[in-house]
Amino acid sequence: MDDLISVIVPVYNVERYLPQCLDSVMNQTYRNVEIILVDDGSTDRSGGICDEYQRKDRRIAVIHKENGGLSDARNAGLNAARGRYFFFLDSDDFIAPHCIETLYRLMKETNSDISIGNFQQTHDGESPKAFERPGRMYAFTKMEALEQLTGTFYLQFTVAWGKLIKREMMSGIRFPVGRLHEDEFTSYKVLYNAKKVVFTEERLLFYRIRPDSITNRNLSVKQMMDWVDAFQERAVFLKSLQLTSSYEKMFRPIFVKMIEIRKAAEEQGNQDVVKEMDLRLAAIRSDINTLPAKHRIYHNLYYLSPDLWEIMDRLYIRSKSFVRTISGKVMPGW
Numbered sequence: 001m002d003d004l005i006s007v008i009v010p011v012y013n014v015e016r017y018l019p020q021c022l023d024s025v026m027n028q029t030y031r032n033v034e035i036i037l038v039d040d041g042s043t044d045r046s047g048g049i050c051d052e053y054q055r056k057d058r059r060i061a062v063i064h065k066e067n068g069g070l071s072d073a074r075n076a077g078l079n080a081a082r083g084r085y086f087f088f089l090d091s092d093d094f095i096a097p098h099c100i101e102t103l104y105r106l107m108k109e110t111n112s113d114i115s116i117g118n119f120q121q122t123h124d125g126e127s128p129k130a131f132e133r134p135g136r137m138y139a140f141t142k143m144e145a146l147e148q149l150t151g152t153f154y155l156q157f158t159v160a161w162g163k164l165i166k167r168e169m170m171s172g173i174r175f176p177v178g179r180l181h182e183d184e185f186t187s188y189k190v191l192y193n194a195k196k197v198v199f200t201e202e203r204l205l206f207y208r209i210r211p212d213s214i215t216n217r218n219l220s221v222k223q224m225m226d227w228v229d230a231f232q233e234r235a236v237f238l239k240s241l242q243l244t245s246s247y248e249k250m251f252r253p254i255f256v257k258m259i260e261i262r263k264a265a266e267e268q269g270n271q272d273v274v275k276e277m278d279l280r281l282a283a284i285r286s287d288i289n290t291l292p293a294k295h296r297i298y299h300n301l302y303y304l305s306p307d308l309w310e311i312m313d314r315l316y317i318r319s320k321s322f323v324r325t326i327s328g329k330v331m332p333g334w
Contacts, residue, residue: 005033005100005164006083009091010073015045017092017208022053024094026060030101035060036077037091041067046091071175071182074160078174084167088160092208099204103164106198110139113194115164116156117204124210135201143243145197149188149234150249153199158187162205169193180223184230188237221265221273228257228280248291255284255299256313259306 007025011018025035037060039047047064054060063076074088085107087100096102099117107115118135140148148157156162160175160183169190175182191197235250258277265273281302288299302309 002032003084003104004082005030005085005087005104006077006081007033007035007087007089007100008038008074008077008081009036009089010038010040010070010077011042011046011050011091012040012067012070012073013042013044013046014091015042015049018046018049019053021089021091021094022049022060024097024099025089026053026057027097028095028100029098030104033059033100034081034083036080037062038073038077039064040069040073041065069178071179072177074182075174075177078170081167086165086167086170087163089205090161092210093161094206094208096204100164102200102202102204106137106200107164107166110137110196110198112139112196112198113166113169114145114191114197116153116197116199117162118156118199118201119162119205119207120203122206122208124208135203137201138199140197140199142192142194142196143241145191145194146188146238146241146243147246148199149191149238150246156199157191157197159183160186161207165190166194179229180226181230184227185233188234192237192241221261221268221270224257224261224264225273228254228261231257248295251284251288251291251295251299255281255288255302259302 009021009025014021022035022037025033035057037050037053039050039062050060050062050064054062061080063080065073065076068076077088078086085104087103089095103115103117106112145157148154151157171193173186173189173193176185179185231250231254235247235254238250239247258281262274262277262281265271265277285300285303289296291299298312301312
């Protein structure tokens with residue numbers, strides 16, 4: 001346990017949850033950590049709590065900065081990190097005492113570049129249950145790890161948190177400032193840099209569901225478009241690697257989200273976004289026609305009759321089996 005591990009915690013207006021988060025990091029069985037707290041312009045007591053904890057533990061460093069968003073805060077932590085490995089943790093979540101030690105041990109045992117742990121969902125105000133241990137372990141090659149971005153462990157492989165990452169895997173990679181779904185823009189690049197990725201089903205992190213969190217707010221049309229941009233960017237990347245199955249699976253969520261955005265924009269009278277979505281839907285039509293027949297029929301039905309497509313899509317959802325992540329989010333499979 002000689003390697004220094006940088007635990008990067010972006011902090012913004014989480015005074016209610018921050019002590020539990022920081023206590024869980026300070027009490028890790030793996031002791032050789034630096035804890036970088038990035039106070040992203042908090043307007044509550046969060047910044048002061050960071051300073052209080054810095055006085056308690058010399059391993060803690062605090063960065064106070066103007067508000068720039070989650071990506072900007074993570075990037076600030078990355079730029080300050082000295083560790084051989086990085087571990088991201090959101091400031092309203094917390095981890096099991098053996099979390100970092102377990103991920104480090106698995107990484108060393110399997111000679112992996114990224115070590116990923118499972119998580120347990122907890123709702124705000126809920127008494128957390130005990131962590132489950134142990135769990136089944138999987139070792140993935142680079143290509144197998146990328147395929148998980150449309151597979152069973154989609155969410156675990158996509159999010160930034162809950163992973164132990166070798167410094168080299170983040171070389172030249174930073175989170176996109178000012179955009180939501182920053183993990184979707186970034187995770188595939190990090191996975192591509194790895195030769196091997198290890199994943200354990202053991203639940204090492206508590207992921208807190210809050211009604212006021214970023215992912216649970218009613219997102220604007222423009223914000224939803226960040227998700228589409230991220231998915232389209234990743235689809236092009238997977239296609240370039242000839243990961244055909246994963247590339248094909250990504251079309252449905254991209255296609256459906258574009259239609260959802262167009263419908264929302266139409267209801268809001270936002271004709272600029274309606275026109276943009278029409279252009280995007282037209283642009284991917286040529287790509288759709290390169291897909292297998294079952295995909296072509298499903299997608300092209302929309303261009304013939306959007307109303308009929310919507311009926312068929314509802315029937316499709318009822319009849320198909322979907323890959324459901326632990327968070328309850330769904331990644332459709334064909």
